[in-house]
Amino acid sequence: EAVPASEGSRGVTALQDLALSAFQGDGAAPDAKATEAFLQRMDGLKAAGSAAILSNFADYSDLATYLDRSTPEPKGVVMDAAAVAKFFAEDYTDREGGLLGYLGCVDKAGLKLMVNPSTDAVEVEEDVRPLYDYLIKNGTICSM
Numbered sequence: 001e002a003v004p005a006s007e008g009s010r011g012v013t014a015l016q017d018l019a020l021s022a023f024q025g026d027g028a029a030p031d032a033k034a035t036e037a038f039l040q041r042m043d044g045l046k047a048a049g050s051a052a053i054l055s056n057f058a059d060y061s062d063l064a065t066y067l068d069r070s071t072p073e074p075k076g077v078v079m080d081a082a083a084v085a086k087f088f089a090e091d092y093t094d095r096e097g098g099l100l101g102y103l104g105c106v107d108k109a110g111l112k113l114m115v116n117p118s119t120d121a122v123e124v125e126e127d128v129r130p131l132y133d134y135l136i137k138n139g140t141i142c143s144m
Contacts, residue, residue, distance in 0.1 A: 012074040014114050014144070015067075016045055016052040050078075060087075060113075061105035068109035076112035078144065081121035084113065088124045088132060099128070107140050118143040 045052045055063055060077060067075050079087070092099045106113070115122060119141060124132045135141040 012076045012112055012114070013051060013071075014076050014078050016050055016078050059102070060111070061102055061109075064106045064109035064111040067111060074110065074112070076114040076142075078114045078116055080116055081118075081123075084115050084119075084122045084141070085124055087113075088122075088128045099131070103131075103135070103140070107135075112139065113141045114144050115141060116144040 042052070053063075053067075055066075063077065088099070090099075092102050095102050097104060113135075119136050120143075122132070132141070
Protein backbone atom coordinates (compact mmCIF):
# COMPACT_ATOMS: atom_id res chain seq x y z
CA GLU A 1 0.00 0.00 0.00
CA ALA A 2 1.37 3.42 -0.93
CA VAL A 3 2.32 5.70 1.94
CA PRO A 4 1.45 9.39 1.49
CA ALA A 5 4.45 11.70 1.29
CA SER A 6 5.17 13.88 4.30
CA GLU A 7 5.99 17.56 3.93
CA GLY A 8 9.72 16.75 4.23
CA SER A 9 9.70 14.11 1.51
CA ARG A 10 7.84 15.97 -1.27
CA GLY A 11 9.85 16.34 -4.47
CA VAL A 12 12.37 13.71 -3.40
CA THR A 13 12.97 10.53 -5.39
CA ALA A 14 12.60 7.79 -2.78
CA LEU A 15 14.70 4.70 -3.39
CA GLN A 16 14.48 1.33 -1.71
CA ASP A 17 18.09 0.19 -1.31
CA LEU A 18 18.40 -3.53 -1.89
CA ALA A 19 21.93 -4.18 -0.73
CA LEU A 20 23.54 -7.32 -2.04
CA SER A 21 25.43 -7.64 1.24
CA ALA A 22 22.13 -8.11 3.10
CA PHE A 23 20.98 -10.62 0.51
CA GLN A 24 24.20 -12.64 0.57
CA GLY A 25 24.59 -12.57 4.35
CA ASP A 26 27.95 -14.06 5.29
CA GLY A 27 29.20 -14.02 1.71
CA ALA A 28 28.07 -17.52 0.86
CA ALA A 29 25.82 -18.05 -2.13
CA PRO A 30 22.19 -17.44 -1.14
CA ASP A 31 19.99 -20.50 -0.81
CA ALA A 32 16.72 -21.02 -2.70
CA LYS A 33 14.63 -19.59 0.16
CA ALA A 34 16.67 -16.38 0.34
CA THR A 35 16.57 -16.03 -3.44
CA GLU A 36 12.79 -16.45 -3.48
CA ALA A 37 12.36 -13.88 -0.67
CA PHE A 38 14.54 -11.40 -2.56
CA LEU A 39 12.61 -11.88 -5.80
CA GLN A 40 9.29 -11.49 -3.97
CA ARG A 41 10.53 -8.21 -2.48
CA MET A 42 11.53 -6.99 -5.95
CA ASP A 43 8.11 -7.98 -7.33
CA GLY A 44 6.39 -6.17 -4.45
CA LEU A 45 8.36 -2.98 -5.07
CA LYS A 46 7.59 -3.14 -8.78
CA ALA A 47 3.88 -3.69 -8.13
CA ALA A 48 3.83 -0.72 -5.75
CA GLY A 49 5.56 1.47 -8.33
CA SER A 50 8.52 2.03 -6.00
CA ALA A 51 11.95 2.90 -7.31
CA ALA A 52 14.72 0.61 -6.15
CA ILE A 53 18.47 0.50 -6.41
CA LEU A 54 20.38 -2.75 -6.21
CA SER A 55 23.78 -1.96 -4.74
CA ASN A 56 26.78 -3.54 -3.16
CA PHE A 57 27.69 -0.56 -0.98
CA ALA A 58 28.78 -1.36 2.54
CA ASP A 59 26.96 1.60 4.04
CA TYR A 60 24.73 4.59 3.28
CA SER A 61 27.60 7.08 3.06
CA ASP A 62 28.99 5.20 0.03
CA LEU A 63 25.50 5.03 -1.49
CA ALA A 64 25.04 8.77 -0.81
CA THR A 65 28.32 9.60 -2.57
CA TYR A 66 27.34 7.49 -5.58
CA LEU A 67 23.87 9.05 -5.85
CA ASP A 68 25.30 12.55 -5.41
CA ARG A 69 27.57 11.98 -8.44
CA SER A 70 24.73 10.38 -10.42
CA THR A 71 22.03 13.03 -10.20
CA PRO A 72 21.53 16.57 -8.97
CA GLU A 73 17.89 15.77 -8.12
CA PRO A 74 16.80 15.44 -4.47
CA LYS A 75 16.96 11.81 -3.39
CA GLY A 76 16.18 9.72 -0.36
CA VAL A 77 16.53 6.19 0.91
CA VAL A 78 13.48 4.57 2.47
CA MET A 79 14.22 2.81 5.75
CA ASP A 80 11.90 1.20 8.25
CA ALA A 81 11.94 2.35 11.87
CA ALA A 82 14.02 -0.63 13.03
CA ALA A 83 16.70 0.06 10.40
CA VAL A 84 16.95 3.70 11.47
CA ALA A 85 17.21 2.70 15.14
CA LYS A 86 20.00 0.25 14.23
CA PHE A 87 21.69 2.99 12.20
CA PHE A 88 21.96 5.13 15.36
CA ALA A 89 23.00 2.18 17.55
CA GLU A 90 25.93 1.16 15.32
CA ASP A 91 29.49 1.61 16.54
CA TYR A 92 31.26 4.02 14.20
CA THR A 93 34.60 4.06 15.99
CA ASP A 94 36.29 2.66 12.88
CA ARG A 95 35.18 5.67 10.82
CA GLU A 96 36.91 9.04 10.96
CA GLY A 97 34.59 11.39 12.82
CA GLY A 98 32.48 8.57 14.24
CA LEU A 99 28.72 8.85 13.85
CA LEU A 100 28.94 12.59 13.11
CA GLY A 101 31.45 11.99 10.31
CA TYR A 102 29.24 9.28 8.86
CA LEU A 103 26.14 11.49 8.96
CA GLY A 104 28.15 14.37 7.50
CA CYS A 105 28.83 12.29 4.37
CA VAL A 106 25.13 11.49 4.04
CA ASP A 107 24.06 15.11 4.61
CA LYS A 108 26.73 16.56 2.30
CA ALA A 109 25.38 14.42 -0.53
CA GLY A 110 21.87 15.71 0.15
CA LEU A 111 20.53 12.24 0.82
CA LYS A 112 17.38 12.11 2.93
CA LEU A 113 16.73 9.18 5.22
CA MET A 114 13.00 8.60 4.78
CA VAL A 115 11.39 6.65 7.62
CA ASN A 116 8.46 4.36 6.93
CA PRO A 117 5.99 4.74 8.55
CA SER A 118 7.18 7.79 10.51
CA THR A 119 10.04 9.30 12.50
CA ASP A 120 7.93 8.92 15.66
CA ALA A 121 8.21 5.13 15.38
CA VAL A 122 12.01 5.17 15.78
CA GLU A 123 13.44 4.38 19.20
CA VAL A 124 16.96 5.72 19.71
CA GLU A 125 19.13 5.79 22.81
CA GLU A 126 18.93 8.93 24.95
CA ASP A 127 22.56 9.89 24.25
CA VAL A 128 21.86 10.25 20.50
CA ARG A 129 18.27 11.57 20.83
CA PRO A 130 19.31 15.28 20.48
CA LEU A 131 21.20 14.46 17.27
CA TYR A 132 18.26 12.46 15.91
CA ASP A 133 15.86 15.32 16.71
CA TYR A 134 18.19 17.83 15.04
CA LEU A 135 18.37 15.74 11.86
CA ILE A 136 14.57 15.65 11.75
CA LYS A 137 14.39 19.40 12.28
CA ASN A 138 16.86 20.15 9.45
CA GLY A 139 15.18 17.66 7.09
CA THR A 140 17.94 15.06 6.76
CA ILE A 141 15.55 12.54 8.33
CA CYS A 142 11.84 12.71 7.47
CA SER A 143 8.72 10.59 7.56
CA MET A 144 7.37 9.02 4.40
